[in-house]
Amino acid sequence: MTLGPSVGLMALATRTERRTEPQPSMTRIFWRSTVGKKTVMALSGLIMLGYLVAHVMGNLKIFFGPGEFNAYGHWLRTMGAPVLHHSWALWIVRVGLLAAVIGHAVSAYQLSRRDIKARPTAYVHKRPRASYATRTMRWGGIILALFIVWHILDLTTGTVHVGGFEEGRPYQNVVDTFSTWYGNVIYIVAMLAVGLHVRHGFWSAAQTLGAGNARRDRALKAMANGLALVLTAGFVSVPVAVMTGVVS
Amino acid sequence: MKLNLRVWRQQNTDAEGAMATYEVDGISPDMSFLEMLDTLNEDLILRGEEPVAFDHDCREGICGACSLVINGDAHGPERTTTCQLHMRSFRDGDTIDVEPWRASAFPVVKDLVVDRSAFDRIIQAGGYISAPTGSAPEAHATPVPKPDADSAFEHAECIGCGACVAACPNGSAMLFTSAKVNHLNVLPQGAPERETRVLDMVAAMDDEGFGGCTLTGECATACPKGIPLPSIAAMNREWLRATRKARR
Amino acid sequence: MTYPDYADYKVGAPIADTKAPAGPVAERWARRRFEAKLVNPANRRGHTVIVVGTGLAGGAAGATLAEQGYHVEQFCYQDSPRRAHSIAAQGGINAAKNYRNDGDSIHRLFYDTVKGGDFRARESNVHRLAEISVEIIDQCVAQGVPFAREYGGLLDTRSFGGVQVSRTFYARGQTGQQLLLGAYQALSRQIAAGTVTMHARTEMLDLIVVDGRARGIVARDLITGEISTYFADAVVLASGGYGNVFYLSTNAMNSNATAIWRAHRRGAYFANPCFTQIHPTCIPRTGDHQSKLTLMSESLRNDGRIWVPKARGDARPPNEIPEDERDYYLERIYPSFGNLVPRDIASRAAKNVCDEGRGVGPGGQGVYLDFADALARLGRAKVEEKYGNLFEMYERITAENPYDVPMRIYPAVHYTMGGLWVDYDLQTTVPGLFAVGEANFSDHGANRLGASALMQGLADGYFVLPSTINDYLARGGFETVDPSDPAVSEAVAATQDRLKRLLAVDGDRTPDSFHREIGEVMWEFCGMARTDEGLRKALSRIPQIREEFWRRIKVPGTGEEFNQSLEKANRIIDYLELAELMCLDALHRAESCGGHFRAESQTPDGEAARKDAEFGYAAAWEYRGTGQAPELHKEDLVFEYVHPTQRSYA
Known part of the structure; x- marks a missing residue:
């Protein structure tokens, strides 16, 4: 038998006191919160999305022949000149992208761990849940991370490139990569993953940043689908063109 | 109606749980899902077994006490609360899986009862x-x-x-x-x-x-x-x- | 087996409300507040108050007492204070704001409530209720309760049964939910502040009375089964009504009478137990499996026409019964009010036609509520706009589409006007024990008007009790309760013994089977129409059921765990005693008034006949032991402002 208290222990409180202890800083509150981490993911995702849009536009220059494509590749290194030194602008972009990737990945990792912990027991009765794009966010993200590593080793550093990597001749390098079956497979699978990831990610980022509401929902979904389609089609058109001999 | 029920049984928070199978007969399509469980429990008591514990109170869809995952869906196949779900949503001979809410923030108290x-x-x-x-x-x-x-x-x-x-x-x-x-x-x-x-x-x-x-x-x-x-x-x-x- | 004659009760000394000040009724509440002693704010922290229940009355009382500086220990059997059954109230809450400029006033709300209660409520209490009604709306709006509003941003109101003004504030069909969440949120704020200690899933099983004063409760932790004692300087019961004694009612499945019945056994008088309200428009039961009944808003009677076939046992589908073979019985018997007669009259008429064998649906326990005329006159779109959500709810439960076939309805128990006797301060006959909300008997007399239950619960919880309890606490003299005091150990031992006994019987009948049985007896003999003969039959039957209960009950499991069968069985023990008192009260009150209809007391045209000279009192019963005739104490009711008249609706 336990005995309940016979007298009240609490101080007189005609008004509720809030926050007597020192409060953590806003940065800390932001990073500790799931909503804050999701905001980091949304912003870094949007940065990467912007980059992808620029990237696909550059890629499509391949259809205008090696001269224009290689010149575009060269310009990437001279952009910002003469204010900036050779390649500086490119490095600034790279550092920014790296920060976005790290922010995105760290938040995703921490949130995923938390999410898995929050739901330790699965239901015995299984049924399909949510849309395909939603369910593949985690695996899609990991696939894309691995792809980026391969992609850089293949076409930026040339480390794993086959057929004689030559800096400054991106056109030939691209044609080499897409002349192998596995190069095509890896690339096309990754680009499909990009599509799915962007499809849910863009709409989701809008919600996280508070831009979503009932009236805007259809427009946001249409934009997400449009972006996903344009990016995937744009990227995939290059290996398809190489395979079909349109680009050689 | 005759039904096969597979119900999560768990003695208390710390105990291991498992699905147990029961057959219920003479179920009227006009019964609510909880009345069907009442019928099962009356049988179990008379057979000297422990009835299935589940939360319920108002049985008119407003108190929020009832909380069953039925065939993988929270509150079952209709968009309503478990107490307002009727057996006419099922067919004679169906096997129905009944599980508690699953989340680490909602530990199981007993059987289908969780701590919210x-x-x-x-x-x-x-x-x-x-x-x-x-x-x-x-x-x-x-x-x-x-x-x-x-x-x-x-x-x-x-x-x-x-x-x-x-x-x-x-x-x-x-x-x-x-x-x-x-x-x-x-x-x-x-x-x-x-x-x-x-x-x-x-x-x-x-x-x-x-x-x-x-x-x-x-x-x-x-x-x-x-x-x-x-x-x-x-x-x-x-x-x-x-x-x-x-x-x- | 022979039992003592329960009906052989004694009439004891009359009882009087000594707390209501004399003088003009409109000044009594102000006077009482001024005359009541106060507790110095600095001393309030030293007082602990126990509140049992977290509905409108309990939640509001707990939050307000804590805001005033008291420490509150609050209890509910649900897993969260937010689930109390006040949440299920649909229609609205009355307040004499007169925002419509339609002639409403505090005096009119007072008048309507006294008259609606068929002159069996106290004038001073009802007037206070009407005064406070306006403050309640202000309070709830400040808390963020999303009442319906007009386009100008001001509050909307609607009219409700039995009154001629539009004074009912509402939040769609979920007014109770919204008001309850307001109180729950206010309570949550105090829980966070540490001024309220909340014990959810903890059920009060006995009252501890030390030296003649309520000083604590015995409660069971429903998860671990642990029996604990909690001590305080005052105990407030806000545990709701006892309609579940009928088994089938619109109450929540676990709503129960244990807290008030245990308090009654410890000395609190129980007043007017036979005053139950039966709501005419509920969805009928579909079979023996039925576990509870669902209410449909009474507004449906504005456009629906109620009928049954003229011939007995007419099994044809409703649409095949020609017009001249239908009996629109309310329109026939009450030509001027027709389908809009008050709740009690509509309910009784439905029972009568079903008793004649003309009821419809499974078991013949239903009447048609037909919208065919309304659909033809107004068009489907208009009907849908007015009643769409109700039609949808009806279809979900019955799988019948009311646009095509008439609805079937039947009356069901849904509110109990009786409860623990309290004085003007809401204090029971046990000093230090208070009762608020539906748990007390105070304001509705023999019949409650629509949208008044929410008003009374919140008035008691937010405004009345937090003022009047000071007077009791200020008188001081609260020694710390000694846990080894014989009164404490006796209460704990009695509780433990009761549970042990339940588990030990190991019979062959489930708790529900007994609950159903007592419910059927009550519905049959102490339901819509009561007779001397029937009530005596019930009084002879109840002790037999009680005896059988203790011989044949089967409760699986143990007491040291989460055990819903044990919870149920323990509540049924109290129903088996309360049912007896309800029948006795109904038997002794040989008049008809409000929700209490005695077949022997009707006018030549079959209406309820009140007998003011003989029964113009509230009946407060004193407990004398299980199955022993209780003692009756009469509180004479004086009407200085609203003079009793006989109702007529023909």
Whole structure:
């Protein structure tokens, strides 16, 4: 038998006191919160999305022949000149992208761990849940991370490139990569993953940043689908063109 | 109707649980799902077995006590509460899986009963307007635009059943939390505590071990009261606004 | 087996409300508040108050007492204070705001309530209720309760049964939910502040009375089964009504009478137990499996026409019964009010036609509520706009589409006007024990008007009790309760013994089977129409059921765990005693008034006949032991402002 208290222990409180202890800083509150981490993911995702849009536009220059494509590749290194030194602008972009990737990945990792912990027991009765794009966010993200590593080793550093990597001749390098079956497979699978990831990610980022509401929902979904389609089609058109001999 | 039930049985929080199979006969299509379980329990008692524990009270879809995952769906196949689900939604000879809400923030108490006190603690963190009895101004002193009043009501309809958490693959309580934040923050009476309310409630939600939101939309699909998914985006907006504006 | 004659009760000394001040009724509440002693704010922290229940009355009382500086220990059997059954109230809450400028006033609300209660309520209490009604709306709006509003941003109101003004504030069909969540949120704020200690899933099983004063409770932790004692300087019961004694009612499944019945056994008088309200428009039961009944808003009677076939046992589908073979019995018997007669009259008429064998649906326990005329006159769109959500709810439960076939309705128990006797301060006959909300008997007399239950619960919880309890606490003299005091150990031992006994019987009948049985007896003999003969039959039957209960009950499991069968069985023990008192009260009150209809007391045209000279009192019963005739104490009711008249609706 336990005995309940016979007298009240609490101080007189005609008004509720809030926050007597020192409060953590806003940065800390932001990073500790799931909503804050999701905001980091949304912003870094949007940065990467912007980059992808620029990237696909550059890629499509391949259809205008090696001269224009290689010149575009060269310009990437001279952009910002003469204010900036050779390649500086490119490095600034790279550092920014790296920060976005790290922010995105760290938040995703921490949130995923938390999410898995929050739901330790699965239901015995299984049924399909949510849309395909939603369910593949985690695996899609990991696939894309691995792809980026391969992609850089293949076409930026040339480390794993086959057929004689030559800096400054991106056109030939691209044609080499897409002349192998596995190069095509890896690339096309990754680009499909990009599509799915962007499809849910863009709409989701809008919600996280508070831009979503009932009236805007259809427009946001249409934009997400449009972006996903344009990016995937744009990227995939290059290996398809190489395979079909349109680009050689 | 004759049915095969597979029901989660678990003696207490610390015990291991497992699905147990029962056959029930003579079920009328006019019975509610809970009345079907009552029938099973009457049989079990007379057979000297322990009846299946489940939470229920008003049985008219408003108290939020009932909480069964039926064939993988929180509250079963219809968009309503378990107590308002009727056996005519099933067919003679069906096998029905009945499981408790699954989330680490909702530990199983016994069989199909879970502990949802985490929801109470989220409300305690700020889900109120500080208006001590007797201090209220005349009700008509502050008119509230009808669209705001309607929006507040739409969110205030939440019955705190936890289906959103049960349906979410991340065990996230964002829909529950956003319903209360949006109910109070849209009203002029709620404005003085607008920032602290959302920051404190989100922090409490995170502290309880709920997962983060990945916008799968499962919560809004499962919600028997139709709290809309954009409610989450609206709370994110409030939260981001509060991190900018809060005076601490 | 022979039992003591329960009906052989004694009439004891009359009882009087000594707390209501004399003088003009409109000044009594102000005077009482001024005359009541106060507790110095600095001294309030030293007082603990126990509140049992977290509905409108309990939630509001707990939050307000804590705001005033008291420490509150609050209890509810549900897993969260937010689930109390106040949440299920649909229609609205009355308040004499006169926002419509339609002639409403505090005096009119007072008048309507006294008259609606068929002159069996106290004038001073009802007037206070009407005064406070306006403050309630202000308070709830400040808390963020989303009442319906007009386009100008001001509050909307609607009219409700039995009154001629539009004074009912509402939040769609979920007014109770919204008001309850307001109180729950206010309570949550105090829980966070540490001024309220909340014990959810903890059920009060006995009252501890030390030296003649209520000083604590015995409660069971429903998860672990642990029996604990909690001590305080005052105990407030806000545990709701006892309609579940009928088994089938619109109450929540676990709503129960244990807290008030245990308090009654410890000395609190129980007043007017036979005053139950039976609501005419509920969805009928579909079979023996039925576990509870669902209410449909009474507004449906504005456009629906109620009928049954003229011929007995007419099994044809309703649409095949021609117009001249239908009996629109309310329109026939009450030509001027027709389908809009008050609740009690509509309910009784439905029972009568079903008793004649003309009821419809499974078991013949239903009448048609037909919208065919309304659909033809108004068009489907208009009907849908007015009643769409109700039609949808009806279809979900019955799988019948009311646009095509008439609805079937039947009356069901849904509110109990009786309860623990309290004085003007809401204090029971046990000093230090208070009762608020539906748990007390105070304000509705023999019949409650629509949208008045929410008003009374919140008035008691937010405004009345937090003022009047000071007077008791200020008188001081609260020694710390010694846990080894014989009164404490006796209460704990009695509780433990009761549970042990339940588990030990190991019979062959389930708790529900007994609950159903007592419910059927009550519905049959102490339901809509009561007779001397029937009530005596019930009084002879109840002790037999009680005896059988203790011989044949089967409760699986143990007491040291989460055990819903044990919870149920323990509540049934109290129903088996309370049912007896209800029947006795109904038997002794040989008049008809409000929800209490005695077949022997009707006017020549079959209406309820009140006998003011003989029964113009509240009947407060004193407990004398299980099955022993209780003692009756009469509180004479004086009407200085609203003079009793006989109702007529023909």
